[in-house]
Amino acid sequence: MGVRTVCAALVCKATYHALRLLGRGGTSLPGKLALKIDPEYLHQLSRGVRTIVITGTNGKTTSTHIVAQALENMGEQAFYNRSGANLIQGITTEFAIRSSITGKPRYKLAAIECDEGALCRVCKQLDPDVLVVTNVFRDQLDRYGEVTHTLENIMAGVTNSPHATLCLNADDSMVASIAGKADNDVMFYGVSCEIYPERVADLSDATHCILCGTEYAYGYVTFAHLGGFRCPACGYARPAPFVAVERIVERHSDSCVLEMSVDGVSSIVPVDVPASYDIYNCACVVAGLLAFGFTKERAFEALGKFKHGFGRSEVLDVNGTKVRLMLMKNPAGCNQIINLLLNETDEDMGLVCILNDQECDGTDVSWIYDAGWEAICAHKDAAICSGERAEDMALRLKYAGMPDSGIRIVHDYGKLIEELGRMDHAVTVVANYSAMLGFRAKAASVLGLAGFWEG
Amino acid sequence: MADESMHITIGHLYPDLLNLYGDRGNTIALTRRCEWRGIDARVVDLGAGQDTDFEDIDLFFIGGGQDFDQRTLLADLGVGVAGSKATRLQQAIERDVPVLAICGGYQILGEYYVDHEGHESAYIGALPMYTEAGDTRLIGNIVFRADAIEGAPSIVGFENHAGRTHLREGAQALGTVVKGYGNNGEDGTEGLRYRNVIATYSHGPLLPKNPCVADALIELALQRRYPGTKLQPLDDALEEAAHDTMERRLIS
Numbered sequence: 001m002g003v004r005t006v007c008a009a010l011v012c013k014a015t016y017h018a019l020r021l022l023g024r025g026g027t028s029l030p031g032k033l034a035l036k037i038d039p040e041y042l043h044q045l046s047r048g049v050r051t052i053v054i055t056g057t058n059g060k061t062t063s064t065h066i067v068a069q070a071l072e073n074m075g076e077q078a079f080y081n082r083s084g085a086n087l088i089q090g091i092t093t094e095f096a097i098r099s100s101i102t103g104k105p106r107y108k109l110a111a112i113e114c115d116e117g118a119l120c121r122v123c124k125q126l127d128p129d130v131l132v133v134t135n136v137f138r139d140q141l142d143r144y145g146e147v148t149h150t151l152e153n154i155m156a157g158v159t160n161s162p163h164a165t166l167c168l169n170a171d172d173s174m175v176a177s178i179a180g181k182a183d184n185d186v187m188f189y190g191v192s193c194e195i196y197p198e199r200v201a202d203l204s205d206a207t208h209c210i211l212c213g214t215e216y217a218y219g220y221v222t223f224a225h226l227g228g229f230r231c232p233a234c235g236y237a238r239p240a241p242f243v244a245v246e247r248i249v250e251r252h253s254d255s256c257v258l259e260m261s262v263d264g265v266s267s268i269v270p271v272d273v274p275a276s277y278d279i280y281n282c283a284c285v286v287a288g289l290l291a292f293g294f295t296k297e298r299a300f301e302a303l304g305k306f307k308h309g310f311g312r313s314e315v316l317d318v319n320g321t322k323v324r325l326m327l328m329k330n331p332a333g334c335n336q337i338i339n340l341l342l343n344e345t346d347e348d349m350g351l352v353c354i355l356n357d358q359e360c361d362g363t364d365v366s367w368i369y370d371a372g373w374e375a376i377c378a379h380k381d382a383a384i385c386s387g388e389r390a391e392d393m394a395l396r397l398k399y400a401g402m403p404d405s406g407i408r409i410v411h412d413y414g415k416l417i418e419e420l421g422r423m424d425h426a427v428t429v430v431a432n433y434s435a436m437l438g439f440r441a442k443a444a445s446v447l448g449l450a451g452f453w454e455g
Numbered sequence: 456m457a458d459e460s461m462h463i464t465i466g467h468l469y470p471d472l473l474n475l476y477g478d479r480g481n482t483i484a485l486t487r488r489c490e491w492r493g494i495d496a497r498v499v500d501l502g503a504g505q506d507t508d509f510e511d512i513d514l515f516f517i518g519g520g521q522d523f524d525q526r527t528l529l530a531d532l533g534v535g536v537a538g539s540k541a542t543r544l545q546q547a548i549e550r551d552v553p554v555l556a557i558c559g560g561y562q563i564l565g566e567y568y569v570d571h572e573g574h575e576s577a578y579i580g581a582l583p584m585y586t587e588a589g590d591t592r593l594i595g596n597i598v599f600r601a602d603a604i605e606g607a608p609s610i611v612g613f614e615n616h617a618g619r620t621h622l623r624e625g626a627q628a629l630g631t632v633v634k635g636y637g638n639n640g641e642d643g644t645e646g647l648r649y650r651n652v653i654a655t656y657s658h659g660p661l662l663p664k665n666p667c668v669a670d671a672l673i674e675l676a677l678q679r680r681y682p683g684t685k686l687q688p689l690d691d692a693l694e695e696a697a698h699d700t701m702e703r704r705l706i707s
Contacts, residue, residue, distance in 0.1 A: 138475065203479070207471050213527050215471075215504070363595070364613045366659025369480030391697035395663050398693055399483050407693070 005103050008038035012096040027085035031092030042088065042125040044103045045095040051110045051126050052292050053161070054284075055119050055154060056134025056175070058333045060086070062273075063134060063281045064113035067288055070302030071109055074294070078109035086115045088122050109292075116150050119157030123164075130291045131157065131164040131184075132284055136174045137224060138205050138367065139330035147174070147205045158182050167287040169280070170241040171226040177210045179239065189287035190241035191280060193248065195222045196339050200372030203331065211236045223277065223339070224332045243287040251275045254313070258282065262296045271303040276343075277336035316443055319421030323443075324428045327436050329361075331370035337430055338376055350423055351380055352416070353397070354387040354431035354439055361432045365389050373400035382406035386416055387435045413442035461684070462495035463676045466512035468544075469520070471502040472528050473559055476615065478518030480660025481555060484669050485514070492687055494677070503531040509543045512552065514676040519558030519658050528563070534577050545581040553651035553675040555668075557661060561646070561654040562586045562618055582649050583623035589640075592617045597635030597657055598705050601668070603627050603648030608667045611701045612657025620656075622647060629655055634705045651675050664701070666694045 012034035019026045034041050052067060054060045061084055068080035081094040091112055099105045114122045116136075123131065133154055138147050151174050158166065158178055166182060169175045170190035179186045202224040208215050209231035219228030230237040243262050250257035256275035259266055260283070271282050282303050289299040316323045328334040341349070357363045377400040385393040390409045397407055410416045416439075420427055431439055467482050482498050489496035501507050520528070533539025548554060548564075556564050566580045569587040578586075594615045601610050610630065619639035622628060628638070629646030637645035637656065646655035653668065655661065662669040670686050677684040 203474055204471075208527055364476065364615065364659070366477035366480070366613055369477030369483065369660040369663075370474075391693070391700045392664070395693050395697045396480075396660075399480070399487050399663050404690065404693060409696075 002038070004038040005041060005044050006101060008034040008041040009096060009099070009101045009103060011037060012041075012093060013101070016093060016097055027083045027093050028087060028089040031089035031094075031096065034096060035089065035092055040125070041103075042092045042095060042122070045092070045099050045105060046110070046126045047105075049095075049105045049107060049110050050292070051112055051128045052130040052132065052288055053112045053114050053119075053123065053126060053128040053157075053164075054132040054134065054288065055114045055116055055157065056132075056169070057116070057137040057139045057150065057330060058336075059134040059277070059281045059284065060113045062278065063132065063284050063288070064111050066281060066285045066302055066306045067111040067292075069306055070285070070289060070294070070299065071111060073302060073305070074298055076109050077107045078111065079107045080111040081113055084113065086113045087118045088125075091118075091122055114157070116153045116157075119154055120160055123157040123160040128161050128164045130167060130288055131161045132167040132288045132291075133169060133175045133178065134280065134284055135169050135172045135226065135332075136205070137330055137332035138370070139332075139362070151175075151178075154178065155181060158184065165291040167284060167291050169226070169284065170239045171222060171228070171280075173206050173210055173216065173225065173229045173236070173238075176239055177236075187243070187287050187291050188239045188241040189243035189283040190238065191222050191226075191245040191283060192228075192241070193222075193246060194220050195248070195275060195277070195279060196343060198339070198342050199223060200335050200338055200342070200375045202335050202372070203370050205332075209234060209236055222280075223336065226280075241283075243283050243290065245279050245283050248275045248279070260286065260300070262286065262290070267296070267300060269300045269303055272306040273303075274340060276340050277333075316447065318417060318443065318447065321420050321423045322426040323420055324426065325436065325440065326428055326430045328371075328430050328432050331367050334368075334371035334430070338372055341428065342375055342379070346426060347379070348425040350425055350427035351376070351383040352420070352427055352429040352431075353383060353385050353393045354429065354435035355385070355389040355393040356387045356432055356435040356438070357389050358434040361434050365392050368393065368396045373397060377401040382408075384408050384410050384416065384419070386410050386413065386439075387431070413439055414446065417443055417446050461677060461681055462497070463489065463513040463673070463680065464511050465496060465498045465514045465516060465676075466501050466507075466509065467498055468501045468515055468517040468560070469503060469528055469531075470500045470518075473518040473520035475519045475658070476558075476613075477659035478557065481516055481518070481557070481662045481669075484660070484662035484666070485516070485673060488666065488669050488689065489673060491689055494673070496673075503527060509540075509547050512547065513679060514672055515544070515547065515552065515554040515556075517554070517556045517560030517563065519560060529576060529578075532563070532579065534579055541579045545579060548581045548650060548652055551651050551675075552679070553672050554653070555661075555672055556652060556654040558614075558616055558656055558658040561656065562620065564652070564654060565620065568618065582647055582652065582654060583626040584620050584638075584647055585623075586618040586620045588617050589619045593636035593640050593656075595635055596701065596705050597637065597645070598633040598702055599630040599635065599637060599645040599657070600633060601630040601646075603629050604653070604668060604671055606667065608665070609633070609698075609702060610655075610657060610661070610665050610668065611698050611705070612655070612661050612665070613659060614656040615658060616656050620647075629653060664694060664697045666691050
């Protein structure tokens with residue numbers, strides 16, 4: 001163990017605890033400082049820890065949560081980046097606080113959510129046992145460049161994960177194409193049926209064959225570009241998934257029952273998420289856990305007792321008003337929230353949209369025009385907008401068909417929370433990342449919630 | 456002439472290939488602003504592989520896209536082929552049909568594009584400019600003064616492009632950069648105005664927040680069918696709030 005590593009550990013742990021004493025939830029600074037001192041620090045810390053890394057545009061946080069809870073429920077010595085800090089600095093901090101000062105890990109297993117842009121460096125250090133790719137959608141294009149660039153980032157991570165079993169989404173033509181470019185073992189998962197009875201018309205990020213450029217034909221579409229794709233020219237098609245959701249047996253407001261198959265054998269699986277985009281997370285978690293060496297029975301069990309994390313269908317009680325928080329990050333994710341709202345029965349449900357444009361959100365808010373707010377505005381004639389880009393959000397709703405008179409802008413979170421408390425119906429707050437963070441922090445200080453970093 | 460009886464057809468070129476960054480916010484803005492005035496606006500998707508007649512189109516919109524998709528698109532356009540879509544589009548431009556071209560759609564209307572490897576692709580050649588790939592992407596909020604639009608309004612948007620566009624001598628820039636990069640990050644010009652073509656790097660939903668551009672395009676389209684038409688003003692309080700908030704933030 002080098003002096004550098006010990007120095008890195010000291011600095012990392014000291015900074016982490018100092019930030020906590022100051023009441024701040026920062027998770028990236030300690031790791032950042034440590035990596036400055038010892039660039040190989042994360043590699044040192046992860047030796048002897050088997051890791052499953054989960055990446056992709058949408059669903060990585062939820063999937064990582066479910067995997068981590070499954071590992072915990074099975075009594076495994078496991079941890080995960082529960083704060084959601086998913087760049088190399090934050091991941092380093094997560095490993096550091098769970099290791100001794102000499103870099104000896106206290107846990108045997110780790111479930112790590114990783115940003116696509118950080119994947120290359122993170123995998124280089126972690127050498128993961130399993131690498132799960134959820135999907136590729138347009139997301140924060142100002143930061144990542146274009147969609148195909150995101151795929152290249154993921155491919156760089158795959159190249160740095162020579163020992164990993166790859167769990168790939170068979171329904172995503174971009175993700176599935178990774179299999180043809182890697183020597184790794186591959187396990188495909190997918191959803192073999194449609195998900196929503198009513199669904200907004202999405203834009204597709206992958207209309208044409210990634211191999212030959214011909215337009216895909218689809219047997220069915222779950223949403224966006226996901227589904228049973230096939231290229232009529234070169235024959236590239238959705239690979240047969242090893243893990244698949246075959247059918248939605250029952251639908252409830254916050255849960256559903258799925259028929260899932262593993263290697264062709266079907267089971268009926270009750271899951272703790274509504275029949276929405278979340279069922280992709282179910283399929284991907286089962287594949288990830290199988291590849292990580294667990295049985296399908298244990299994996300199915302995990303899907304039945306899963307608690308939602310930060311801003312993902314979390315429900316707050318604001319002076320008696322039921323306030324549900326939904327995190328929107330990009331058009332595909334946002335459309336799935338809209339689909340969920342469309343397929344619900346509570347017609348009085350209020351709507352608050354909070355839009356920020358910090359670096360972590362993407363400074364370009366253009367994407368709100370790619371999401372199908374029109375479907376919501378056909379049902380709702382009022383909303384409150386907030387955040388740094390409240391006016392842009394308000395304008396989006398106006399052009400989606402909401403009457404001017406129904407759209408209000410309330411910048412101050414304190415005032416917004418007061419108003420929510422006075423409402424006589426439930427409210428859904430849709431917010432992007434830093435907006436959710438800010439709103440939740442304000443709600444925490446007013447209502448006394450636990451800080452998000454405590455999970 | 457009463458607005459009620461009027462109608463226009465908006466041709467959305469390659470919505471299947473060029474639809475990055477909320478581009479469709481522009482067709483939404485055009486149709487809504489017509490609808491609010493009782494003008495019947497119809498959007499026709501002019502996708503790849505569809506051989507649609509351009510004769511009935513009163514206003515073209517062409518958005519931004521990825522490099523990969525632009526190759527598929529060039530094959531469909533048939534640059535240099537008599538009677539191809541490229542030729543018919545150029546003819547429409549020469550007939551003063553209004554066009555809004557953004558980012559990739561702007562580049563495509565130019566003479567050619569040179570990629571990172573030095574490979575040159577011939578583009579439509581309808582506009583007096585060409586584009587060369589740069590080493591870095593020019594990304595961020597942009598404010599420019601649109602000198603080539605009546606009243607020289609201030610335009611607020613977002614740009615994200617690797618291409619550096621250079622205007623030929625005598626070409627008229629759409630405007631002057633106040634904050635941001637513009638055509639190439641060097642000469643302070645942004646976009647291009649040629650006949651009734653408004654071309655810009657301000658991508659995505661340009662029109663909702665800059666309603667004067669939307670109305671200028673609608674008016675030009677209407678005047679071809681209904682000479683002398685002037686648009687009724689709308690209540691743009693929310694539009695102005697969104698525009699002014701960003702302008703203040705960027706210029707201060």
